[in-house]
Amino acid sequence: MGDEKASKDIVDIAISDGRFKTLVTALKSAELVDALKGEGPFTVFAPTDDAFAKLPKEKLDELLKPENKKALVDILKYHVVPSKVSSKDVIKLDGKEITMANGKKAKIKVKDGSVYINDVKVTTTDIMGKNGVIHVIDAVLIP
Known part of the structure; x- marks a missing residue:
């Protein structure tokens, strides 16, 4: 199973997974x-459909309208790190900020093992x- 996913790119994985329909639509x-x-x-921090459902x-x-494409791009790029950061790398970043693909910073915290x-x-x-x-x-x- 691992090899099958490893041969797919991030978008194909998101499409085939089934939990990311809203993310794929937004992309x-x-x-x-x-x-x-x-x-x-x-590295994509991918919100599930349930995560998107928490937004009004x-x-x-509004974000999915063509005239708001710039804002949507900004938000989506805020979920992407332009390098590969595995979970063992993320844990080492506890308390640090990482730069997302839109140029803004996000803070990593490790709390109670999460x-x-x-x-x-x-x-x-x-x-x-x-x-x-x-x-x-x-x-x-949200950036």
């Missing part, structure tokens, strides 16, 4: 699919793809 709206299919490596529906609908990025909990780590790694988070990061 398509923001025209970021090709970028995340690139060589990478990337109007806000999500990893948080800006107070958003990482629920699943190290879904490895051929161009990076996905860590699943339970809320949407």
Whole structure:
């Protein structure tokens, strides 16, 4: 099973996983699919559909409109680190900030054995793809 995922890129993993339909829709709206299919490596802190559901529906609908593409791109890039950061690397970053793909910083915390990025909990780590790694988070990061 590990090898099958490792041969897919991050976008294909997100599409086939089934928990990231809203994220995939947002990536398509923001025209970021090709970028995340690139060589990478990337680390994606991927919000599940449940995480997106915590946003007010109007806000999500608003972000998906073509005229708000710039804001959507900014938010989505705030979920990507332009390097490969596995869970063992993330744990070493406790209390430190990392620079996301949109140029803004996010803070990593390790609390009671769980990893948080800006107070958003990482629920699943190290879904490895051929161009990076996905860590699943339970809320949407807003820069």
